[in-house]
Amino acid sequence: MILCKVIGSIVSTIKHDCYKSTKLMLVRPISPKEEIRKGTIVAVDTVGAGKGEIVLVASEGRSASELLEFKCRMPMRSVIIGIVDTISLKSGSAA
Amino acid sequence: MKLGRVLGKVWATIKDPKLKGVKLYIMQPVDEYENPLGKAIIAADAISSREGDLVFWVSGPEATLAFDDTQIPSDASIVGLVDRLDT
Numbered sequence: 001m002i003l004c005k006v007i008g009s010i011v012s013t014i015k016h017d018c019y020k021s022t023k024l025m026l027v028r029p030i031s032p033k034e035e036i037r038k039g040t041i042v043a044v045d046t047v048g049a050g051k052g053e054i055v056l057v058a059s060e061g062r063s064a065s066e067l068l069e070f071k072c073r074m075p076m077r078s079v080i081i082g083i084v085d086t087i088s089l090k091s092g093s094a095a
Numbered sequence: 096m097k098l099g100r101v102l103g104k105v106w107a108t109i110k111d112p113k114l115k116g117v118k119l120y121i122m123q124p125v126d127e128y129e130n131p132l133g134k135a136i137i138a139a140d141a142i143s144s145r146e147g148d149l150v151f152w153v154s155g156p157e158a159t160l161a162f163d164d165t166q167i168p169s170d171a172s173i174v175g176l177v178d179r180l181d182t
Contacts, residue, residue: 008182
């Protein structure tokens, strides 16, 4: 998983069936010190994340289909699976 | 998944038979401000997008699953058209 910050959402009507009735959010990866990084990601929200929140994003298709209880695997990778309350970083250089 | 802007099209008559009838677009991965993210790539279109569209696409092994009936040899497939970005 990776740490991301929710920066917005997407409206999309024409999309693959597996995205029907899903909430699509725009997130940016962040470092453990909450520095925003390049590489905007489109992630399906399963936990009701809001703009500005720090979230946990899983980026692997098998977990996506299991999370959303789909029988077959789907063309979907990034899923928001948690909202982070606190980040406590011990000393040491976390890239 | 990531955002992308469809810039052009590629035709290839001699190709993997599973790619028959699949539209291949030149697509520039972008961020929410349309700044380019990395180089333009070729993506298989699964939702009949058109040149100039802002889309979102899936990479990696999941890209082969964008077509329900067959599994196509693609590592980048366009799976949605973006109507609006709210940032």
